Amino acid sequence: MDTPEPLLKIRDLHVGYGKKPILRGATYDVLPGECLTLLGANGSGKSTSLNAVCGFVKPSSGSVLFDGIETAGLSPHKIFAHGIAQVSQARDLFPDLTVEDNLRLGAMRRGGKELSQTLGLVYDRFPRLAERRKQATRTLSGGEQQMVAIGRALMSRPRLLLLDEPSGGLSPQFCEEIARIIDTLKEDGVTMLMVEQNLNLAFRAADRFIVLRDGEVVDGGDVRAMAGDHDAIVREIYL
């Protein structure tokens, strides 16, 4: 089977903070409809990679080609308008607003019928949020707040969803729920680039993985091809 044209092409990407280089020539693709997970030890540049894709940090050189458009160096709002949304580790929700108000804030300038339809789709995906739509977001559990953060990103109907540690601090049971959510998003045709330290979740939810070490891609492959044997990758990441 022919490999489809990548939705995202990262080429020789360099990013640093001050004089400190973090990404040093990272090159990889994200294929349409897949979930690609970035693996690597703490500080290897995983979150920096997501932040470079969504424009929170500016690459010093290299290319970020999204559906044929060069986005490296564009401002975050322009990149968002091209269809890239990030769910950050901090979630960045408004705690005193209701669930529904937080979701509506993700809808860009869309209004009226289109907004109601998208809200309906998000509630279909997250019935627990529909039940709690009028509740202040701060009163939700951590897992439910993570659903709001993902739901809010989906309100912009992104073509690429960036997920930074979706399991962050949540129970194993919720990790399974996140994995199911990622499955349904794939069915909906959402392409995902994810950072995830919980390897059970990463290998359960992702189609492919790459391993970053010191800002370079040192390995990668198809999750199914490993047939559950992840030991070599775990050694590669942590030793």
Ligand SMILES: Nc1ncnc2c1ncn2[C@@H]1O[C@H](COP(=O)(O)OP(=O)(O)OP(=O)(O)O)[C@@H](O)[C@H]1O
């Ligand atoms: N805004 C910043 N200013 C200066 N240094 C930063 C900044 N953000 C990240 N760094 C540094 O860049 C390096 C890579 O950070 P990054 O968050 O990309 O790593 P990571 O692989 O996601 O790590 P972790 O798994 O611990 O979240 C770290 O050494 C971090 O301290």
